[in-house]
Amino acid sequence: MKIEWPGWQRFLLIVLNTASAQRSMTGGDGTNEIRPVVLSIAYLWRNCSYLLFTDGETSGYEALAKVRLHFLCVIVIVVSDRRVFLESFAESSLRGRLLSGTSTLIAVGRLRPQDVEALSAHWTFSMYNALVFAPGSSDGNSRINSSDGKSSGGNSKRWNLYYYMPFTASGGRWIALGHWHPSRGLILQEGRSLLPKKxxxxxxxxxxxxxxxxxxxxxxxxxxxxxxxxxxxxxxxxxxxxxxxxxxxxxxxxxxxxxxxxxxxxxxxxxxxxxxxxxxxxxxxxxxxxxYEHDINQAFVMAKPVLEPKWQSLYYPLTNEVWLCILGTLLISCVGLIGVIRGSEQMQQGKKIASGGVILEVLGTLLGQGGLSDRLPVTLSTRLLVLIWLFFAFIVGTLYKGNLVAYLVAPRYPPRPETLEELVKVVKRVTMPYFGETLRELLRNSETDSLRSLGNMMELGHDIDEGLRLTLHNKYPHLGSLRFLQYQVAEHYTEADGTSPLYLGREGVMPILNAWPIPHDAPxxxxxxxxxxxxxxxGIYNKWMEDWLDEAKKVGRQSRRRQLEAGVPLESWTGDFPTEASVDSEPRALTIVHFQGPLMLLGFGMVFAGVAFIAESLVEWYSSAKAGEIRLRLKEQAIEKLF
Missing domain, CATH: 3.40.190.10 (Periplasmic binding protein-like II)
Structure with a gap:
């Protein structure tokens, strides 16, 4: 069977042991036993370059490993009669990464059968594409053959070709692929390939x-x-x-x-x-x-922003400019109406209306509570001014009340970071498990300012449970794989209605390639x-992932629903935290947060009214006491005059 080698560019390294291999190559005993075999192998790779080592050292493979990266395939020939050297070469080449999964190792030497058997204990010969040429009998009855895998001996002109198969129906064993003969070259056995798949x-x-x-x-x-x-x-x-x-x-x-x-x-x-x-x-x-998982990046999870009690709930429906405009209009209207009323009173000689009463009535009409028409002079100018003010107060009041209702029902929540740039601006601490040390060092050495800032914020040593608790209660974002965070949120932090107090950023922290770890140069x-x-x-893997995420959401909702039916309070739930109202969800009752502004206004008003009442009472008591003293003094003076 003639061997046809693919026309790849190859690089041939010949590693020779000086003590034995060179003696065999040069034929120290005049037989030139190994030299024809090596020359025949070299002829098969006659377009290759050669690098010859004759010092027998099993070192320097790290440098050669860098050289082989520039070639599609590397052929390494090791010539030695000593098993000890071959074993040392196997260990050193493995550490130096001389071979790869696509490399081919060819060992040539006058090895005994037990020496060939012992080589299978080394990863280099058992897992890589390793061919072993050893002397065999010319009649084909070698004691290591394709049928029984046992030992050999015989005529040195015939070199058997062995190949170790770590996985067969009968376990790992050496098989004979063929033989080399000086007159016929390399001949493979029927049904055998040169490098069987392992x-x-x-x-x-x-x-x-x-x-x-x-x-x-x-x-x-x-x-x-x-x-x-x-x-x-x-x-x-x-x-x-x-x-x-x-x-x-x-x-x-x-x-x-x-x-x-x-x-x-x-x-x-x-x-x-x-x-x-x-x-x-x-x-x-x-x-x-x-x-795989090319679209899955390092992501961050944060707690959704919630409404904090604020007294400005009455103030937010209108902008600052509108409030200033209303205040200015109110002052101008009060001054103008008082002036018109005073002029009308002089012309009609009617009963005067106090200025404070006018201002109070104007404010009442702005709030929809006052009525000036029955107490004002009947002049045309007064009525026109009142009519214009009532129309203005109606428009402003209607718009304010409508916008106030809309604001209370659909409040404006604080902005939340969705990108890396937004994240580093609003947080000062980011948590991640202890295995994030590699990522932290990578981020700290980044040329991007946002990535470098994130690396300096990272605090390691927090597992997912602790990290999410810190996210909920302390607002610290937690870093992790996007799918991993999605699953944890879906399973443990999902309400019965499908909402969650947590959210994942719209953009990931950085793009990441994902794969399974395997040994260096695994064949x-x-x-x-x-x-x-x-x-x-x-698309099978993505379908599996979608199924697992859907199942996690389902389990999370069912678990929360069972807790609600059992009367378990929210505080005892694993995912305890108040959630924000969703715009797309069903209408919800207004909370104390929405009415804090009116309640604070009412409270402050009652306090001020109480203070005013106490002040008025003190003034009245003081005035009464003073008047009593004066009356008593006058009475005493009158009595003195009588006597």
Whole structure:
């Protein structure tokens, strides 16, 4: 079977161990055993560049890892007869990120069967595309072959090609793909491909994952038997992966989010199947799958502004200019009417009307309570002036009362921040869980003033429950993923009528890419990405998310309704806080807030009237006492004159 290699641009690195490999390459014993094999492999990549290491050092791979990023595919050839060197290379190349999921590793050396078997214990040889050339028998009866996977030995002119499959029906094992012969080159066995897919079918294997509850992406519940039941949108996506790739998952025991990603970076867990924001700092510890939830940003939640008691409720229906105009008109009308009345009284020699009474009657007509027509002189000028004033008072009073009713029924609520720029202007403290340290450092180093200000305001260490309580009672906004905040508000802070005392900002804090953490250069990334892409492009994932959010709203409303039916007061409810009246909701009764202005005016009036009454009583008592003293003195003087 002839091998056809794709015409990709490749970069070939040859790592040689000086002690053994060069001796084999140069044929120290005159046999030139390995050199023809390496030259034959190099011929397959004859358009590649070569970088040759002959010092046997297993270091410097970090620099080479940066070089391979500029090429579509990297082919690494390791030549050594010693298993110890190959194992050291496997560990060093893994730390240095020399290989990637699309790389191909080719190991060539006179290895014993047990040496080949031992290489499968290393992630580099078991998970990556790793081919091993080792001597085999010319008759094909190698002791490691495609059928039994056992050991070998034989004629050194024949080199068997082995490939480790970590997941098969009988478990992980080495398989023989073919052999190389000096006269015939590389020949694959019938039905074999050069690089079989390792992760398209895991044959029911158990894969470790690490996760913590993060609604609605990942949720955990314990049933009556003590078993943990997982649910959520990301759990459904994991189920789809398990069905497609044929594996089962086992959640490792973790207690913090640092442990969740630590298990992934250590390769103890394949992935953390929960949405994580893709930050540059995190890329230093682990990689990510294909991104999803592209329209979901970091958002903030705040308490809706509520009406605070204000005496200005009587003042707000008219603007300042209108009030000044009414006051000026009132003064002018009082002065003009008093002047006209005084002139008419002189002409008609009628009974005089006190000026204070005129002013009181004018105010009464403005408030719809007075009547001047039966007490005024009957001159034409007086009647015309009164008629004009009554018409003006009617128009002003009607407009004021109508606007006052509209203002009381549909009050003007204080403005609420909806964007990041508005948020940083009105708050001085923002809460977030402890895992927001990465985001805070990112915001503090931002070139945008609003983002940098937000980073300086952030206070970490508040979980979602504590953060929302601070939001409700102290007006501190809480940061988090948009879907996560939507779910928490829907489930725990929704009234029976569907309203909530909380709201989410119309614009997010900043756009964020989201994905699942996976180990650096994970070779199974392509297979996971395939499932994620299918679910996202098909709209299935978004449908799952909508269903979970709708269910949370339904549960929240039902829970609140049951509490209301049981007579549970609002103060004992989890989501305790007064909500604002909605314009679109049913009419609601006016509260004490609406009538604080009239009540304060009445109270102040009664206080002033009481003070005036006491003052008048004191003046009257003093006047009476003074008059009594005068009368007594006059009486005494009269008696003295008589005697």
């Amino acid at each position: 992760f398209s079918n895991l044959y029911g294997a158990t894969v470790n994952i690490s996760a913590l509850p993060y609604k609605p992406y990942w949720m955990e519940e314990t049933n009556s038997k003590g078993d943990v039941i997982y649910s959520g949108s990301d759990k459904l996506m994991l189920d789809a992966m398990q069905s497609t790739l044929n594996f089962t998952s086992r959640a490792l025991k973790v207690t913090t989010w640092d442990e969740v990603v630590q298990r992934v970076s250590e390769r103890k867990a394949w992935t953390a199947p929960i949405i994580h924001a893709v930050y540059p700092a995190r890329l230093k510890r682990f990689d990510f799958t294909r991104t 199974f990334k392509e297979d996971l990405d395939f499932v994620i892409l299918a679910l996202i492009e098909g």
